[in-house]
Amino acid sequence: MSRKPKTFHGGLHPPDSKAASADKAVEICPLPDEIIIPLSQHIGAPAEPCVAVGDSVCRGQVVGEARGFVSVPVHASTSGEVVAVEARPHPSGRDLPAVVIRPDGRDQWCDDLRGLGEDELAAESVRNKLCACGIVGLGGATFPTHVKLSPPPEKPIDTLIINGAECEPYLTTDYRLMLEDPEQILDGVRLFAGVLGRPRIFIGIEENKPAAIKVIDAACASSDIEVVPLRVKYPQGAEKQLIYAITGREVPSGGLPMDAGVLVQNVRTAAAVSVAVRTGQPLIEQVLTVTGPGVAEPKNLRVRIGTPLRHLIDACGGFNGEPGKIILGGPMMGTAQLSLDVPVTRGAGGLLIFRQEDVDPRPEGPCIRCGRCVSVCPARILPTTIVAYARNDQVETAETLGVLDCIECGCCTYICPSMIPLVQFIRQAKGAIMAQKRNA
């Protein structure tokens, strides 16, 4: 048998810049004066608030009920008093409804939280538990995990891939978790395997994290879980690219990983699943890497969901120089933030601070037809050609060129020497095509 592919077509290797925070153990971020719990923290319908101003809440209490199948509840991340239910700044840049809590400092857990016993681990009860605990994909997409674990019967899943690639530069949260709590990850992996019915299990980790590979390898020694070292390349952790690198299977155009018989879960999601099922504690905390040249002391922080970004920066010694760009998430796929009053939500893996001098403000230039965007595209589409059509509103032609297969990884925009915002054009075209399909 030939050697398995450990990578995929295209991609690039930006400087990983992980050194600043990779060796810092996770610290607990102190409690802020105000916790803002947005009701929209996942893909799907926002939660419905179920507390009123003046109510006192305990840690882990549901403050927003799920609405619809692709939705999860949101929970209070500390005990205290509800002081407002109103629109507050949200990572998306808009003001969206949120429950605002003033912590009482006692951090009292709700006493009705209960995990599942060994004899209660039927697939259905695990899925219900994950939904009740608000578990979503923490790799960044925040897709409700219980939905992902409910594949239709005609699409059996025979392979489970645990994503520890962490290919985004700067971020070190997955790495720290793998080093500090491998048992929790593996417990989550076993729970996934129980729901799916004994799939093959792989854990993919990029080769630039030898310490994590060693720790996970040692923890998996007595099981049939396979640890796969992956080539260091962005976007190695993208679902479809990871599936190809590890199994050699391709997810068909327009399809989902389940069409290739694979389920991909992030290591942090696995850990959150373990906590939820064993203790009944909902997802109210998150490890974030606060780093970048614009912050005084880069750190990995265990942060309560709802903590304003300002508080995180204070916990890391404040700014270093004049901040020019603040990104929630990774530098390639994260979103730039307008305000430090924005709270941490589920799925945010990092907070990056760049100074004025780190931001390249050059305007867009003409395409010089160098083809670099084509050679780095992991989806094997032609960004420059698609953008030429998108620029002229010819979205039908863009669709025939496969624009819907774009995973928006940002490789093309990163590599473009003319600063053309290729991904933004592509997103525009995708939006126009989806709108046409809805109207048709």
Add this chain to the structure above:
Amino acid sequence: MLEAIVSLGGIGLSAAILLGLASKKFAVEVDPRELEILDALPGANCGACGFPGCAGFARALAEGKVDPAACTPGGQATIERLASILGVSAKLREPEVAVVICQGDRVKAKDKYRYLGVEDCNAAQKLADGPKACPGGCLGLGSCVRACPFGAIEITKQGLAVISREKCTGCTKCIAVCPRQVIRMVPASATVHVLCNSHDKGAVVRKYCQVGCIACQICKKAAPEAYVIEDFLARVVYAHHGQAAPAIEKCPTHCIRDFIAGYPEGSTFAPSIVPTSDEAA
């Protein structure tokens, strides 16, 4: 030599006969009025009538499926000519033009963030509802300029869309592409407009714009008939637009403009006198 002439001539002759027969056999019936109508239409293929181009509209007109008044860019003269071709009576219709109800360019209005992306208002609007701090202000990235088939819109150096009253035909294509609904149709005879599109309270407007409406009611006091204030934003009551002028000088933020006196700052369009026959109806 002779053979060549005869054979080539023969081929030509037979081809001519064939073509002549084919043109009789496969002739497409065209309503003669359709060509006449097409000639009368502006020929901009702008799509304001709802048809992809003038030809499609001409066919529908000849078949009696649409009203001549659907061609707004043609104006009254075209509609009358179409009506006479078709033998129907022309409906009189108040001509309208589009106006950008905002003066908050980059100098006068603040931005929430620095936008470095695609030069398109709809693309910018998707990123945290656009870089402009005002939720209704013109983004100045020119989506309307590209949509206008008549070259009636320009973006000033300070980043504000301005529509020429002379060149605008009222086709409403710019309105369809604007993500902020900052372009409105107004009667062509009206020249005084409140140029603000923010429904925020006055104190909020002052924070992000020097020329925004703060709903102070002064215009309504100066010309009670001509203004109405709804949801913290004043607008001209166009049925009484002839009485709107006295409030212009009184407006503390100078957000009421008479387009006869001039276009917004930075515009290259020159104001002109418009007929005032049906003013103050």
